[in-house]
Amino acid sequence: MPQTLDAAAVRSWCSLALEALGREREEIDAINVYPVADGDTGTNLYLTVESAAQAVEAVFAAHETGASVPAPGDAVRAMAHGALIGARGNSGTILAQLLRGMAEVLADAAPADSEGNGGAGDGGDRLAPALRRAAALAREAVAHPVEGTILSVASAAAEAAERSAAERSGTERNGAVDAGATVRAAYAGARAALAATPDQLPVLGRAGVVDAGGRGLLAVLGALVRSLTGETPAAFPMRHRRYEDPAAVASAIESCAPAGGPAFEVIYLLEADDRAVARLRTRLDGLGDSLVVVGGDGLWNVHIHVDDAGAAVEAGVEAGRPYRIRITHFGAAAEEPPERVQRAVVAVVPGEGLAGLCAEAGATTVLARPGEPPASGELVEAIRRAHAREVVLLPNDAALRHTAAAAAEQARTEGVRVALIPTRAAVQGIAALAVHQPDRRFDEDVVAMTTAAGATRYAELAVAERQSWTMAGICQAGDVLGLIDGDVAVIGADLAATAEAVLSRMLAAGGELVTLVLGDEVPDALADRLETYVRDGHLAVDTVVYRGGRQSVPLLIGVE
Structure with a gap:
């Protein structure tokens, strides 16, 4: 029977990839010499996959109260989105785009039939095209692709998967392609390509190491093999064959550190349309190097190495709304750290x-x-x-x-x-x-x-997205829900009236201070009304109001 790439397999894949990168993170960091020898590739890949795994877990958590399980498409889309918003560094950003490319193909899969045959539900027919789409999309995202990097390893994995799928398509039952066999071939192709990276990229050859990003991708593919087959692929040495001594490798890596280069790494998420992002790519390409822009559907992750970090952020502001901005100074590690x-x-x-x-x-x-x-x-x-x-x-x-x-x-x-x-x-x-x-x-x-x-009781006002059972009864989509200490206590139709009902219940047990945190779209008039409500009913209780900005609920309440 072909192994299945269902939601459970996606969940297992993320978990196993996180485990593998956690185990190998420090070693991958140690061989990181390209594009900058900043020793963080393994850490960045780990954080990227951690975000993907959390997103998949959230999808499963949303199904815990029902009898259904997540659809495969929901799981792979969550994986890709989680990786996108959590992507770190050059390799992490490219990995996010690789997962997005796979998700574009796998998310369209139809469930396998009652006999368990074919279809994209089992992923066998779709894995090779998914890997091909992933490799292509990643190359498109990199302003100036370089061979001997994670891009080469991804392309080799896709080519090997396609060859395997083509060879087996005529022999498998009813034409179904064994997903396990496909991913084994992809891993073998990636492994061979990784071994060749020192001969493709001179800086790797001089340092005596394979590409760190490609090594991380191999760990992710190895986790996919384990998820689909239960087999653990053979380990791959971190060092290149010409340098067996770790001390020699460390010395060679140190000698490969560039004398110059951009001073900052800038990463941010960006809400923008496709045309604005196309203009942004052009502008950023003139500001620095290692430019990678990944994503789509209005949400992007931007990564670049520049000397003028402010200009890179300003370009994002012109294109749309940048946020989660992270700026790292490459020379910071070499400076004397300040006293703690x-x-x-x-x-x-x-x-x-x-x-x-x-x-x-x-x-x-x-x-x-x-x-x-x-x-x-x-x-x-x-x-x-x-x-x-x-x-x-x-x-x-x-x-x-x-x-x-x-x-x-x-x-x-x-x-x-x-x-x-x-x-x-x-x-x-x-x-x-x-x-x-x-x-x-x-x-x-x-x-x-x-x-x-x-000593602080807490409440929040939220809007129901669908009809559901609550501790306070049945709510309908659009109802205002007043949650006290995490449980729905009040259901109303009006934000202000529901907030007053919540405050009444909370203050019945006493209180000295009410804290109101208003979201972006809540008018000041609501705060004024609630302050008056508290003052008129509870003379000894003070009220403080804060603007929370863009937040998940319109109103947060605290009573001390």
Whole structure:
């Protein structure tokens, strides 16, 4: 029977790829010499796949309450979208485009028939075309493709898969192509191409290593083999055959470091149409090198190495709306690092307005945009950016508890003392930050912040997307839902009236301070009305109002 590439196989693929890259990340980082010897290719690929895996898990979580399982198309689309929004570095951005190319073909698959035959539902017929589309799309995304890189490895995988599928198509039952056989061939082709990269790209030959991005892609393809067949492909050596001694490799890599080159790596997500992106490519190509622009359907990930980081961002502003902007100075690692501060706070925030508020209070922030929760790697980066011996981590979302715990554990292995306060909403994080005192003992500060967060009840006003059962009864699409401490407590037709009902319930148990966080589209008049409502009914209760910016719900409420 042909192995099936269903939603479960996609989920397994992401999990196994993350496991493989986690295991090999440091070694891949160590052989990274092209296009810049900055030693982060393995880490960037890991973070990209982590984001893809989280997106697939979210699709499965949405089906947990029902009897159905995700459709294969939903799973592969989620994988590609997750990789796009989480893509890091040159190789991570290209990997995101490779996954997008595969998804374009695989997402159109029809379910296999009752006999389990053929169709794109089993993925056998579609894997070779998917790999071919992936390789082509990745090359289109790179301004100046270079052989001996991840692009060469991807092309070789596609060619080998096509040859295997063509050879077997006439012999398999009812013409169905064995997906396992196809992906085995793709892995073998990629492995051979990777071994040849030092002979294609002189800098790799001088350093005595294979291409780091291609090595990471081989790990991802090896995970696909395991997912479809249960077999673990033979390991591939990180070093090239002419350099067996790790010390010699390290010395050779150091000698390959370029004397010049752009000073900054700039990456951002961009909301823009196709025509604006075409103009953006042209402009950015004149500003720097290693330009990769991936994505489509209005959402893009832009990566470039430049000397003028501001100009690269300004070009994005002219094209559309850039966000999640990350600028890395290539020379930063060589500079003397500044002295660590004693203590810092890292907070996840749901909108730009709260990000500004928390930053003013001294916190390092991680922005969580609607539908785009941060990965653990982003939290680890924020902890590193805080550059402190002690860090208090505020996830501000119950769904991020596992992600935050993983980030805290990683940071601890790097010598940072991390306290994770399990804040479940942004208003709890604001309450914790308000009592933060960096000059008192760490444990005392954490206890005070935890107490303040725990004493803050939280609520949010959301709009129902479909009819469903709730703790407060049946809601219809378009109803306003008032959720208190995570459960639907009020169903209404009007945002203001529903908010008043929520406040009434919350203040019935007492309170001293009401915090209102308004989304972009909520008028100031609503805040005025709610302030009046609180003042008229509860004279001793104060109200503070913040603008949260673009956030997933129109209104957040906290009662301390």
